[in-house]
Structures are given as structure tokens and as C-alpha cells.
Amino acid sequence: MDLSSSTVVENTNDFRATSIPTTINGLRFYHELDEWQQDNHFIRSGYVKGTNSYKSSFNSLFYIHNETGNIYSHLLPSLVIAGSLVYYLKFQLPLYESHLQVWEWINFLQFGFAATFCLAMSSIFHCIKSHSHSVARFGNQLDYFGIIILITCSLISIMVFAYHREPKFKYGFSCLFLVLGSICTFLTLDPKFSTSVYRPIRSTMFILFGLSGVVPIVSAVNTYGLEVTKRKAGLNWLIWEGVLYISGAVLYAMRVPERFSHVEQDQASLLNNPMVGKFDIWGHSHQIFHVLVVIAAFCHWKGLVQCYHTMHQDMLA
Structure with a gap:
């Protein structure tokens, strides 16, 4: 880096410090x-530098930074999920099913x-990543x-209710998902897997694992027909779930929107660009991914409840 480039970096840092003091x-x-x-260079500021202390890392819960x-x-x-689960099983489901x-x-x-557990x-x-x-x-x-x-548990939970009268499919697909989950777990044990270089590969692996749930859905459509599958598998909710998961993973892999607020320009251009660092603290891709994961989990719960009620209706038919 030549002297002029170094000066630009120093001045740029002074400029950014007016927004988020170090x-x-x-x-x-x-x-x-x-x-x-160093993982996402599109996020320029707001980092908690390595603390080497659990206490200091947990203290970061009480002030604002980019995590x-x-x-x-x-x-x-x-x-909320833990509390809602207990409440729903104890008070809500008994209103619909006697046992x-x-x-x-x-x-x-x-x-x-x-x-x-996931959340x-x-x-x-x-x-603790700052430790x-x-x-x-x-x-x-x-x-x-x-x-x-x-x-893994999301995919299996649908199989248990949707294929309650087809043990061959229920246990077969459940075993398939357990095997795929085990393979994914093995791959994540490789230290290289967590590096930024492998970000697209990570996203692709999780997307493909989630999409493996399409296989039993196609099987159900062939067995029961589309309309029955919609009821038995809560298909509409599962489609929304998949869209949310995939959208979040793609945004995370592509680092959108923070990549659009990152510019490699001279100092004057940086000073006049209101987008610089706009997503450093709030609204970057990882946060969006997190929010979409939570909404997707809610969609899955709605689909699972629909599967459960449809199963009991079929039992009474």
C-alpha cells in the first residue's frame, strides 16, 4: 500500500469513528x-475485539455492538418458544383433543x-465468539x-404425523434424515468449514439438507394426491418455511445488504456517501437470516399442528 492509500484509510477511520467511537x-x-x-469485511465497525474473558464477552449483552x-x-x-411449547401442550391442545x-x-x-436448542x-x-x-x-x-x-427434527416431526399409517415410509424417511444430519455434523467438525471461504458451501449444504424434505412430499403426492397432501403434511406452511429458510441462507451467503454499503473509494466519496456503514450495527445479512429462521420455525409449528389435527380427523373417519 502506498502512502496516499494509507492516508485514505486513516482518514476513513476518523470519519467512521464519528459514527461509532472505538x-x-x-x-x-x-x-x-x-x-x-475477520469474517465479513463489508461490516466495517462495531466489533468487540478478542476479550479472552467469558465475563467480558457476556458483558457485551449490555451494550450495543454489531453482534x-x-x-x-x-x-x-x-x-418464547420454550414457554409457548409448555403452554400449548398443557392448555391449548387439550381443547381440541381429549387425549x-x-x-x-x-x-x-x-x-x-x-x-x-438451535436458537x-x-x-x-x-x-462468546469475541472470547x-x-x-x-x-x-x-x-x-x-x-x-x-x-x-433433522423438523423433517422427522412432519413424517411422524403425515405418515402415521405408513410405517415403512415414516421410518424409512426418518432414518434418511438422521443419516444426512450425521453427515452434515461430521463435515462441520472440520475447522476449515467455519471459515469465511466456506460460507457459500455452508449455506448450500444446509439448503440441500432442508430440500431433502421434498422427497417425502413428492412421495406423499404420488400416494395421496396433492390436495390430501396439503392437509396431511401442512404443505402450504412448509412451502413458506422453505422460502424463508432459503431466502435467509442466500442473503447470508451473498452478504446482502451490507455489501451495497461498502465502497472502495477515496475519502471525499466516503464522506458524501450516507450508505457507508449503514448496516454495520443493524440490518445486516446475518440478522436478517436470524429473523427469517424464527419466522420459518413458526411456520413449521403451524404446519405440524395442522398435520396433527388432520391425523386425528383421519383416525375418526
Whole structure:
């Protein structure tokens, strides 16, 4: 880098400091981070530099930085889901069905647990990732494992209710999803998998794993017909769920919208560009992905409840 380029960087940093001072709570710019913390260069500021302290990392819950949205967008919903699951099973479902069999309870509980676990692991990771390289890597693996658990349990939960009279399909597809989930888990254990270079591969893997749920849906359409499948599998809700998951994963992989607020220009252009750093704290791709995941989980719950009621209607028919 020549002298003029260095001057531009220094002046640009001075400009950005007027928006988010690095002195408050130790927030830093991207270029000030250690290499292991550098993941998304489109987000220029608002970073918590490596703390090497769990206490300091957890203290970041109480001030605003560029992971605040990622933490709370999954921490709060995880608590809501856990409480809502207990309330729904204890007070709501008995209003419709006089008796819940044990396996029906377990099916609802396994999805509720998976959603709670996934969101909790995600929020914990985003909170402790500032600790150190080793802790961030371990937290990242927990985050991926939570995603795999959610996808696996989501797919199996639909199979249990939709194919309750077809044990061959129910157990066959459930085993398939367990195998795919195990393969994904094995891949995430590779340290390289969590690096920014593998971001598109990660997104593609999770998308393909989720899309494997299309196979039993196609089988159900061939067996029962489209209209019956819509009722038995809660198909409309599942379509919305898939659209939300895929949209979030694509935005995350492409780093939209923060890539549109990142410019490689001279100082004058930066000063006159109101978009620079606009998504550093709020509204960047990872936060959008988190919100869409929560909405998608709600859509899955609605589809699962529809599957359950349709199953009981079929039993009474």
C-alpha cells in the first residue's frame, strides 16, 4: 500500500469513528481485529475485539455492538418458544383433543426442543465468539450443530404425523434424515468449514439438507394426491418455511445488504456517501437470516399442528 492509500484509510477511520467511537466499550473497526475475527469485511465497525474473558464477552449483552442483533434475535425467541411449547401442550391442545398419546407428546416436544436448542446455541455463539479463536471455533460448531438438529427434527416431526399409517415410509424417511444430519455434523467438525471461504458451501449444504424434505412430499403426492397432501403434511406452511429458510441462507451467503454499503473509494466519496456503514450495527445479512429462521420455525409449528389435527380427523373417519 502506498502512502496516499494509507492516508485514505486513516482518514476513513476518523470519519467512521464519528459514527461509532472505538473508545466506547472497546468497539473496533474491521482492520483492527485479529485475523481469526475477520469474517465479513463489508461490516466495517462495531466489533468487540478478542476479550479472552467469558465475563467480558457476556458483558457485551449490555451494550450495543454489531453482534447485538444476532444475539437477541435468537435469545429472546428461544425463551418464547420454550414457554409457548409448555403452554400449548398443557392448555391449548387439550381443547381440541381429549387425549394425547405419549408418542404425540414426544413428537411435539422434539421439535420444540430442537428449535429452542438451535436458537440458544446461536445466541451463545454470537455472545462468546469475541472470547478467543478456540472458543469462537467451538461456539461456531455448536451453532452449526443446532442448525442440523433443527433441520433433522423438523423433517422427522412432519413424517411422524403425515405418515402415521405408513410405517415403512415414516421410518424409512426418518432414518434418511438422521443419516444426512450425521453427515452434515461430521463435515462441520472440520475447522476449515467455519471459515469465511466456506460460507457459500455452508449455506448450500444446509439448503440441500432442508430440500431433502421434498422427497417425502413428492412421495406423499404420488400416494395421496396433492390436495390430501396439503392437509396431511401442512404443505402450504412448509412451502413458506422453505422460502424463508432459503431466502435467509442466500442473503447470508451473498452478504446482502451490507455489501451495497461498502465502497472502495477515496475519502471525499466516503464522506458524501450516507450508505457507508449503514448496516454495520443493524440490518445486516446475518440478522436478517436470524429473523427469517424464527419466522420459518413458526411456520413449521403451524404446519405440524395442522398435520396433527388432520391425523386425528383421519383416525375418526
